[in-house]
Amino acid sequence: MNEFCDITLTVNGERVSERVEARKSLVDFLREDLTLTGSHVGCEHGVCGACTVRVNGEIVRGCLMLAVQCDGASVETIEGVSDSGEITDLQNAFQTRNALQCGFCTPGMLLTAQDLLSSGHAPSRDEIREHISGNYCRCTGYHAIVDAVEAVAQARKGSRK
């Protein structure tokens, strides 16, 4: 039984080859092996959403996927989408609207919000709340976060016209 496995994957556009322990979660691999510490580790059982990352374009819980399962995959983290400028407007809106205080939930919250916004339509406040329902914020509360996401949805809708 292989308790260690060799994996090759793409992380934020860069090709990475590593030997990982089979039991290592994707988020621990990103944080410990690649020092990409923007993805946070909260509950470690899929409830809080702080570890949200993208695998092959879809958001997933980084604590409920093993690194070894990402062999051959394309993984994107908050560092990648920040550097690419993909969510600059969303990050600015979070700052403007006070949608973060401690910031622990923010990377996961941003990726989840971007997942909703990238579907192309301008979601209602209820749809925004529904989509971020799997991401806990324990200090700011959700009102300002919904405000920020809604503002970006409206702005992007305007810029598409």
Added chain:
Amino acid sequence: MKPAPFGYAKARSIEDAVALLAQHGEQAKLLAGGQSLIATLNMRLSAPRLLIDINGISGLSGIALKNGHVEIGAITRHVEIERSDVIARHAPLIAMAMPHIGHPAIRNRGTIGGSIAFADPAAELPGCLLALGGSVEIAGPKGRRTVQADDFFKGLYETALSPHEILTLIRVPAAASMSRYGFAELARRHGDYAVAGLAASAHADGSGLKDIRLAFFGVDLTPLRAKGAEAALAAGDVEKAVATLASDLDPPDDVQETGPVKKHLAGVLLRRVAAQLSRTRA
């Protein structure tokens, strides 16, 4: 909150997975979407020696309409089911349940076979399978077999699956023009496991209903049919059906709620679902 060490093997085919299970038996666990399994490993509620990853097996995923049934491969992900036109048209009860299952990031990974094989008593899809009177296909060392939903759920996280078997396919009857469906659940936070839930199917019969199947979940160790309430509802008496739940159900207390509260909520759900069932399908 880190799992105990385990080995990892990627199964290339159903036969390969069955061979690995035969070799390692109860020391091994099948890894499907992992949305429950990896959480329990992280909490060290379980410590298998080997994970057999079945995600790469071709032919275990997909949705098809076949001989009046909808067939769903075991590792079809919730997100694919949620977006499927075949499901929306031919298995609308499952479509109704989908938004209640976890959150988007969970639905991107979680699978229907994983949910049904794990058989969490508060999960939606086991309830749907039971309400629809569906069946599952199972592969094992002795070949393939079919198990009806009514015979599949045995106890708390216990099913007809042996440790050497793999669930490969879920089959439910396709909706007909007379089919009626209802689904409702109450959860503390949208997407969490239900405090109590109800999946139901029936056939319209004149102005009434027949062939009613009420599958409650989150109120017992397995999803459970309320057969007394089914009979009362078939006789057209919603209030009697609600009253009958007192003898149909005996919910144990759990971390979310006490048994009496769950029993009350079951009545609330039944009124809502009864209203859905008597509505004409669009």
